Amino acid sequence: MTVEEGRVDCCIVGCGPAGAILGLILARAGIDVTVLEKHQDFFRDFRGDAIHPPTLGVLEELGLIDRYLELPLQRDLAIKIVTNDGVLPLTDFANPKAKYPYVTYVPQWDFLNLLTEEAKRYPNFRLLMQAEGVDLLSDEGAICGVRYQTPDGLRDLTAPLTVAADGRRSRMRTCAGLVPKDFGAPMDLLWFRISRLPTDPKETFVRLVPGYVFAMVQRGSYWQVGYVVPKGTYQKLRVHDVGALRTILRHALPFLGSRVDELQSWDLVGFLEVQVNRLTKWHRPGFLCIGDSAHASSPVAGFGVNMAVHDAVAAANAVAGPLLRGRVTERDLARVKRRRQLPTILTQAVQRLVQRDIVEVPDLLDPERLAALPTTLDFDNEVDLPLPVATRLFRRLTGRVITAGLRSEHIRV
Incomplete structure (x- = not known):
């Protein structure tokens, strides 16, 4: 089916890291996917740009690691804190067993351009810019697509699966009646x-x-x-x-x-x-939340982008087969939360301790x-200074978590 005919296999609302990765993986698997992005380009500053080693592993699985490492990025072997007395090494990524023993920092617009340019190689992938999701379509209690606003007016796009990847203020999540539990942030x-x-x-x-x-x-x-x-x-x-x-x-x-x-x-x-929050339920029939739409995290240690990418990989693994077979069940969608809930809870817990x-x-x-x-x-x-208990815990765990991930996802479709 074509976009003009108004139907695809999967509609993704929001082309941040989660939406872009999910769209790319599904397109590679032969699924007809459309991604809606409300802005006219990706050039917006001050967004998460720390890419951790497990996410570099995902880029390798996508065949993009060499092109990614050619971008204007910085590689850091450690997180360093500058105090009044000197430099305090917070954590070290120099693990001899790690293939990528460093964290990279890259402008997010370069990262998204890389992902979407690769996705556009597949004829079944479409990215619509200046297309803002404004409401969900439903049929007998199940979500069956999206109504979106374009410069030329409102359009409808139907799909067996609609994915909300439209950020911490997700309009699609609100339209689906899903409300995150807020843990507060100081x-x-x-x-x-x-x-x-x-x-x-x-x-x-x-x-x-x-x-x-x-x-x-x-x-x-x-x-x-x-x-x-x-x-x-x-x-x-x-x-x-x-x-x-x-x-x-x-x-x-x-x-x-x-x-x-x-x-x-x-x-x-x-x-x-x-914001620090997360949904207790990530899905409804025909509808799934991932990334910040499912769980907004603190900027501490730059986990947000990486959690979103691994949500997208887990979602692709869970739904690609059912989409190819023509039917996605609630059981398929529930697998995503079951897979990603524990790393989300643990990451947010440590971040909240450090924030305090x-x-x-x-x-x-x-x-x-x-x-x-x-x-x-x-x-x-x-220097080495006395640190609060939570920060000492964070210091010990961060290198391991950032280097290996709490639960690193691998592409299986």
Whole structure:
């Protein structure tokens, strides 16, 4: 069937990592699949871009690893925290038994372009941009497709299986009547860019002192900065001129110097409301949630993209055969949650423990607090400091989890 005829085997709403991977795997298996993406392109900054070794393994299984490693990416052998006293190695990925003993950081738009360009090689794959899912179609209690908005008006697309991969604010999930259980998050995230000099640190790192947490992602010519703030702090900061943010940066990241003045407006600062939640049921007849639509995670350690990719692999393994046979049952869909629930619960549990340890609610603009920060940072001095119990646990487990995965999925279709 063609898109014009309004029917496919599987309709995926949302072309983030989960939707793109699922669409590609199903297309490779010979399934007629359409992916709807509400934006006109993938070029949106400040999205998850940490790709862990198990996900590199999935790319290898897809035959894409060589092309992926040619992208403008950074490889890190460890997660490092920069304290007032020096550098604290949080975890090390240098496992001699690991095929990919490093984490890579790549702009998500490059990652998605790679996946969708490969998928378009298959005539049974279609990606519709500027196509926003607005409602679900149903027939006798079962979901049978999607109504979506295009620049030319509303369209309907029917399918035996509709997959929601439209993110933490999933409209499709809401339309299906599925409500996630919220576990709360004590933090939010501000995203912005600061130019990078050749004399700056060469690797991605986390700047951590009580009350101030910055994820500094090295992007070659610039730093992508993620500023972790206590929940509700963004609104308080916005009361001030953006110069208040520059003041914090000037003290917490002194090596940036006058470059903090590049932030001339709050319009240059992105805001991510951090959520930690998950569905108790991921499916309805004819309908499945994966990725952030099924479980929104904290940005701690960059697990989100990788969990989404492995959800997609598990979903493809579960539904490809039934779709080829012409009928997907609720039992097939339930297999996805059974497979992915444990790694989701464990990852979120550790993230919540760490969040509780690293986030407090100070007066971020307290002159005494800011003045107490050092005027220089030592990126060469490796230190070992006493850490909270949860952070010590996280430190021991993170290398193992990131390198091997809690439950790594492999393509079986």
